Amino acid sequence: MWNSRKVGILGGGQLGRMLVESCNRLNIQANILDAENSPAKQISFHDGHVTGSFKEREAVRKLAKSCDVMTAEIEHVDTYALEEVASEVQVEPSWQAIRTIQNKFNQKEHLRKYGIPMADHRELVKNTPEELAEIGEQLGYPMMLKSKTMAYDGRGNFRVNSKEDIPEALEALKDRPLYAEKWAYFKMELAVMVIKTKDEVLSYPTVETVQEDSICKLVYAPARNVSDKINEEAQALARKAVAAFEGKGAFGVEMFLLEDNSLMLCELASRIHNSGHYTIEGCALSQFDSHIRAILDLPIPAKSLEIRQPSIMLNIIGGSAPDTHLKAAEAALSIPNAAIHLYSKGAAKPGRKMGHITVTAATMHEAETMIQPLIDVVDDIRA
Numbered sequence: 352m353w354n355s356r357k358v359g360i361l362g363g364g365q366l367g368r369m370l371v372e373s374c375n376r377l378n379i380q381a382n383i384l385d386a387e388n389s390p391a392k393q394i395s396f397h398d399g400h401v402t403g404s405f406k407e408r409e410a411v412r413k414l415a416k417s418c419d420v421m422t423a424e425i426e427h428v429d430t431y432a433l434e435e436v437a438s439e440v441q442v443e444p445s446w447q448a449i450r451t452i453q454n455k456f457n458q459k460e461h462l463r464k465y466g467i468p469m470a471d472h473r474e475l476v477k478n479t480p481e482e483l484a485e486i487g488e489q490l491g492y493p494m495m496l497k498s499k500t501m502a503y504d505g506r507g508n509f510r511v512n513s514k515e516d517i518p519e520a521l522e523a524l525k526d527r528p529l530y531a532e533k534w535a536y537f538k539m540e541l542a543v544m545v546i547k548t549k550d551e552v553l554s555y556p557t558v559e560t561v562q563e564d565s566i567c568k569l570v571y572a573p574a575r576n577v578s579d580k581i582n583e584e585a586q587a588l589a590r591k592a593v594a595a596f597e598g599k600g601a602f603g604v605e606m607f608l609l610e611d612n613s614l615m616l617c618e619l620a621s622r623i624h625n626s627g628h629y630t631i632e633g634c635a636l637s638q639f640d641s642h643i644r645a646i647l648d649l650p651i652p653a654k655s656l657e658i659r660q661p662s663i664m665l666n667i668i669g670g671s672a673p674d675t676h677l678k679a680a681e682a683a684l685s686i687p688n689a690a691i692h693l694y695s696k697g698a699a700k701p702g703r704k705m706g707h708i709t710v711t712a713a714t715m716h717e718a719e720t721m722i723q724p725l726i727d728v729v730d731d732i733r734a
């Protein structure tokens with residue numbers, strides 16, 4: 352369409368694949384760094400891709416040489432490699448932002464300076480039962496023991512209900528850098544996608560997320576039974592948290608809504624996010640469209656981030672057999688207004704995100720009615 356700069360993407364999983372879908376519509380070349388035939392590469396035929404891992408210094412260097420702007424679909428990348436190539440290629444968001452955010456403890460220490468409310472937490476330095484027992488005295492039970500790094504889909508979290516759970520918790524998260532968080536008694540989990548451009552911090556409306564076994568299962572957009580005031584406050588909090596970091600692009604901000612209607616940050620991600628998948632059908636510009644526009648300094652009309660129709664997103668998660676998840680996609684073929692996204696990741700593993708379905712309707716109630724049979728299928732697969 353025009354002579355756009357080339358985008359390099361660290362990671363070619365489902366998020367990279369959906370970024371490529373956005374790039375393809377604008378004739379923007381996206382060079383993917385990941386294994387051969389990764390989900391993103393499957394839909395992008397050109398010779399600019401790089402084979403390797405976003406954790407390999409040499410591979411990141413090679414990707415940097417192939418593109419003008421580099422971005423990541425995941426925060427667990429080699430930020431020292433990014434730091435090195437930042438002098439020759441634009442890196443968005445900044446390697447400093449990704450480095451701070453990829454360590455959840457450092458992320459929280461950073462955000463604390465900006466007055467972002469979050470659960471009280473303590474760092475473990477020795478990872479001994481005595482140390483954690485002492486922290487338990489301070490934070491009370493239950494508390495959440497968390498890995499500082501490499502955490503996703505709750506793999507890195509362990510709920511410690513009492514002092515007796517301490518040995519099991521430390522065993523489950525052994526050899527990982529840890530911190531513990533005070534339990535957040537939330538009535539609802541909310542999320543906001545924030546888009547940081549060269550001169551603005553924009554946000555999509557507040558959505559409601561439902562986690563099962565710490566994995567996102569459903570997203571309701573907009574959040575149900577949440578006042579306009581809370582919706583606005585959550586967006587403002589999310590924008591404030593993201594403004595604390597350097598660089599452009601999409602950021603996913605997860606929050607807790609507490610019993611007294613106050614908000615607390617759960618965590619944020621320096622990338623496009625599962626809670627924003629509904630934007631593909633729900634909004635004029637998806638989070639993937641907006642991310643690409645933000646990193647290339649292309650215009651993003653704020654109105655295009657509004658929700659056009661209430662939307663519900665349901666994740667398709669791997670079940671007991673490698674193909675049970677396909678039952679959800681098959682059932683969705685017959686559901687009105689259901690958009691099906693399969694990620695083509697090959698054989699499923701239990702708990703692995705294999706795809707998602709978004710249903711849009713004139714009212715949230717209608718969308719809830721239409722998606723219910725699919726929730727039943729998904730529950731069957733996981734049972």
Ligand code: ATP
Nearest residue numbers: 470495502503504505506532533534535562565618
């Ligand atoms: P993600 O896949 O979103 O990156 P993650 O592995 O980084 O997940 P968190 O987002 O920290 O993990 O936590 C996962 C879920 O665990 C939260 O969405 C929430 O349901 C629950 N949780 C996390 N921290 C707490 C807490 N302090 N109190 C109560 N529940 C919590």
Ligand code: MG
Nearest residue numbers: 502503504618
């Ligand atoms: Mg996380």
Ligand code: MG
Nearest residue numbers: 504605617618
């Ligand atoms: Mg999370």
